[in-house]
Amino acid sequence: EAGVVQSPRYKIIEKKQPVAFWCNPISGHNTLYWYRQNLGQGPELLIRYENEEAVDDSQLPKDRFSAERLKGVDSTLKIQPAELGDSAVYLCASSSYGWTSGRASTDTQYFGPGTRLTVL
Amino acid sequence: QKEVEQNSGPLSVPEGAIASLNCTYSDRVSQSFFWYRQYSGKSPELIMSIYSNGDKEDGRFTAQLNKASQYVSLLIRDSQPSDSATYLCAVNWGYNFNKFYFGSGTKLNVKP
Secondary structure, eight states: OOOOEEEOSEEEEOTTOOEEEEEEOOTTOOEEEEEEEOTTSOOEEEEEEETTEEEEOTTSOTTTEEEEOGGGSOEEEEESSOOGGGOEEEEEEEEOEEEETTEEEEOOOEEOOOEEEEEO | OOSEEEOOOOEEEETTSOEEEEEEEOSSOEEEEEEEEEOTTSOOEEEEEEOSSEEEEETTEEEEEETTTTEEEEEESSOOGGGOEEEEEEEEETTEEEEEEEOOOEEEEEEO
16 A cells, blocks of 8 residues: 655755645545654644645644645645745645544554755 | 653663653543654654553554553663664544644664
8 A cells, every 4th residue: 555645855945935745645544634843843733634624724824834635635735935944844644534433533644755845 | 831742862772671762641631642753854654552541562662551640651672773763652632533742752762
């Protein structure tokens, strides 16, 4: 089974330029996550999709970040314009959830290889 | 207050020793707990998941969960230099089962 696919793996841009990241989750996973990870820190959630609906985007800097997940499969995260502080690793992850005995539960999430963004 | 707390380390152990990594979490309706390993420059990879109080063993790894004390730990027996990495603890809550909170990770160094 193929894992979570992300592209590009590395991106170097100058500040104020736009940048976009792409993610294709594991087949059948209905939940997709975008995280940002700074050096020495754990992943920080930016946005979470359940199918094509963004159900949690409270940490997404909406003035410059946008995301979409058309048709509930692959997703794109965009930054426009990029700032120096956006340099980080952007991780995509996916998981599936279901209902057991009337209770929602989620399978674990699996991460893609990430995109390392450097803003100069 | 952070949701999930970990000692950043580094934790240094000699090869063959037991490495003990700890994680505490805030008082919520916790549901599931996960340990991820992250090598430098790589993405997190799942090592263990645990849902119930007690121990869960998988090879050289044992996860321990104590919900009353709000901590989860990971023991690595017979530590190898290849175990040197950052270990991330992640938790999701019963009321928001599909959202994962990560600690900042503990860096483990296993010395030959």
